[in-house]
Amino acid sequence: MAGFKMSVAGHILSYAQSLKGGGVERALLRLSADWVQQGRRVTLVIGSAEGPLARELTSGVSIVSLGSGDYRALLALPRHVLTLRPDVIFCPGSHYTAIAAWTRLRLGPGCPPIVGKVSNALDRPDHGALTKAGHSAWLRMHPRFLDRVVAMTPASAAAVAAEMHLPPRQLAVIPNPPARPVTDAPQLHLPPRYVLGVGRLAPQKRWERLIAALPHLRDRAVPLVILGEGNGGAALVAQARGLGVEDRLLMPGHSADPLAAMADAAVLALTSDFEGVPGVLREALSVGTPVVTTDSTPAVAEIVTSSALGTIVPRDDRAALVAALDHWLGGAPRPAPVPPPGADSAARYLALFDSLMPA
Numbered sequence: 001m002a003g004f005k006m007s008v009a010g011h012i013l014s015y016a017q018s019l020k021g022g023g024v025e026r027a028l029l030r031l032s033a034d035w036v037q038q039g040r041r042v043t044l045v046i047g048s049a050e051g052p053l054a055r056e057l058t059s060g061v062s063i064v065s066l067g068s069g070d071y072r073a074l075l076a077l078p079r080h081v082l083t084l085r086p087d088v089i090f091c092p093g094s095h096y097t098a099i100a101a102w103t104r105l106r107l108g109p110g111c112p113p114i115v116g117k118v119s120n121a122l123d124r125p126d127h128g129a130l131t132k133a134g135h136s137a138w139l140r141m142h143p144r145f146l147d148r149v150v151a152m153t154p155a156s157a158a159a160v161a162a163e164m165h166l167p168p169r170q171l172a173v174i175p176n177p178p179a180r181p182v183t184d185a186p187q188l189h190l191p192p193r194y195v196l197g198v199g200r201l202a203p204q205k206r207w208e209r210l211i212a213a214l215p216h217l218r219d220r221a222v223p224l225v226i227l228g229e230g231n232g233g234a235a236l237v238a239q240a241r242g243l244g245v246e247d248r249l250l251m252p253g254h255s256a257d258p259l260a261a262m263a264d265a266a267v268l269a270l271t272s273d274f275e276g277v278p279g280v281l282r283e284a285l286s287v288g289t290p291v292v293t294t295d296s297t298p299a300v301a302e303i304v305t306s307s308a309l310g311t312i313v314p315r316d317d318r319a320a321l322v323a324a325l326d327h328w329l330g331g332a333p334r335p336a337p338v339p340p341p342g343a344d345s346a347a348r349y350l351a352l353f354d355s356l357m358p359a
Contacts, residue, residue, distance in 0.1 A: 009353035011041040013086035013112075015077055015099065018069040019051035021229055021254050022200065023279050024093035024119050027176040029056045031090075034177065034346030036060035045080050047073040052229075052254040056182070074099045078106035088112055088353045093119035094276065097142060104145035113147040113356040115349075117174075118156065121274035121297050122163045125315070126204075139163045143170060147356055150174050150349075152277040155298040172352055175342040179283045185257035190250070194225045195325065196265035196289075198258050198280045199272075201230030201251075206294075209271040209321060211236060214245040216322045219329050222266070223248045227255040263287040267328040272296040273315060278303070285309055285338040292324040309335045 012035055016025050032042045036058055043062040048069035057063065064080055066073040077099055081089065089112050091100040097116055104111050127135055142149065142164045149164065150172050151157035157173045160166060199205045207226055214224060226236070226249070233251055240249040255261060258280075262268055268284035270293040277299040281291050285303070291310035293300055304310045311324035 007354070007357040007359065009040070009087040009350070009357055011043070011084070011086045012088055012090055012353060013043045013045065013081065013084060014090040014092055015045040015074055015096065016047070016092060017071055017074065017095075018048040019046065019053035019057075020048075020069070021052055023176075024095060024117075025053055026056065026179075027279070028090075028092040029053060029058070030177045030180070031346050031349060032061045033058035035350065038346065038350060040350065043084055043086065045074070045077055047071070052256060055184075055256060075102060078103045081107060081112065082110075086112055088356060089114045090349075090353075091116035091146070093117055095120070097146070101141070101145045113353075114145065115148045115150060115352060115356070116142070116146040117150040117152070118160050118276065119152075120276040122159050123274070125273050136163065140165055142166075146170075148172060148352060150352070152176060153299045153302045155302050156277055159298060172348075174345050174348045174352070175340075176277070176279055177342045177345045178286065178340040179259055179279070181259055182257035185255070185260075188227075188252055188255060188261055190225055190252075190261060190264065191223050193266050194223045194250075194264075195329070196261060196268045196284075197224065197226040197228075197270065198255070198262070198268065198283075199226075199228045199270070201226070201228050201232035201236065203232065204272055204274060206271045206273050206315075207232070207236055208239055209294075209318065210269055211239050211243065211245065211249060213318060213322045213325060214240075214248055215243050216318070217329065218326050221248070222329060223250055225250045225252070225261065225265070227252060227258050227261060229254045259283060259287055262289050265289050267292055267310075267325060269321075269325065270294065270296070271315075271321070275299070281310075282338075282340040285335065286340045288334050288337040290328045290332070290335055292321065292328065294321075308333075309338065 045064045047066045049065040151160045240246040262284045275296040281303045294315045313320040
C-alpha cells in the first residue's frame with residue numbers, strides 16, 4: 001500500500017545486575033549508546049549503577065537504579081515495565097533470561113515483546129547429568145517467553161535452534177558491536193612484553209591453566225598479565241606462589257580500555273571451560289595480536305579461522321597450551337589486524353525490534 005509505514009520501537013528497555021564489568025554489560029552499553037544516537041529512547045534498569053563500566057554510560061540513556069547488585073533485585077523489573085511502558089524489552093544475555101521469564105509471567109498478555117540474546121555456551125562441561133537435563137529443559141522453555149532470540153554467530157545459531165527447538169522465524173544472527181577505544185581511560189603501566197588474559201576472575205575462565213603453564217614455557221621470564229576482577233584472585237596468587245612464579249603474575253584489575261593492552265601483548269590467551277562468543281578474541285585480532293584459546297565453544301573456530309591468527313587447543317591439554325604459547329612467544333609473525341563484525345549491529349537490532357511492532 002502506498003504510504004504504508006510500520007511502527008517503530010521508540011522506547012527500548014533493558015536491564016543488568018550491575019556495572020562491575022563483563023562482556024554482556026559492556027556490549028549492552030555500546031548498543032544503548034548507538035540506539036540513542038539513532039533517535040530511540042533507551043532505559044536501563046540496573047541493580048547497582050556503580051562500577052567500572054559506569055564511565056561508559058551515555059548521557060542520553062535513562063537509568064533506573066534498584067539500589068542493590070543482588071540478582072534478585074531485578075525481580076522488580078515487571079513493576080518498572082508497567083510504569084515506563086516501553087515498546088520492547090531487550091534481555092542482554094543468558095544470565096538474565098530468568099528475569100525475562102519472570103516478567104512475561106507477571107505481565108501476561110500485557111507484556112511488551114521480549115528479545116533475548118544468547119551470550120553463553122549451551123553445552124556446559126561443568127554440568128553433571130542431572131543439571132544438564134534440567135538446563136536442557138530450561139532452554140526448551142525459552143520460546144514461550146522470548147519473542148525473538150539472537151545468536152551472535154551462525155554456529156551459535158545452529159546450536160540455539162537445536163537446543164531451544166526454535167522455528168527459524170524466532171531466531172536472528174547479530175554479532176556484538178565492536179569494542180571502541182576509551183580515550184580517557186587510565187593508562188596501565190605494563191611490561192614491554194607479556195602474555196595477556198582478559199576476563200573475570202571466575203571459575204569459568206580457568207586462569208589456573210594459564211598460570212600452570214608459566215613454569216613450562218621456554219621463556220622463563222615472560223610475565224602473565226590478567227585484566228579483570230572477581231573473587232578468584234587470591235586463589236590465583238596462591239597458585240602462582242606455590243609454583244614459584246608469583247613475580248611473573250600481574251593482576252592490575254579492571255581495565256576501562258583493554259584494547260591498548262591487547263595491542264602491546266605478545267599473545268592473548270583464553271583458557272575457559274565454556275564461552276558463548278568470546279569478544280576478547282575478536283578484539284585482540286582487531287589490533288593484530290595473535291590468540292591462544294581453548295575449544296570452549298563452536299564459535300572459536302569462526303573467529304580463529306586460520307593458524308596465522310592463533311591456535312585452538314583442547315581444554316585440558318597443558319602440553320598443547322604450552323606449545324601454542326611457545327610458538328607465538330618464539331617469534332612467529334603477528335597477524336594482520338582483522339576488522340571485527342558488528343559495525344551495523346545496532347541498526348540490525350532496531351530493525352528486529354521494529355518488526356515486532358504492530359503496523
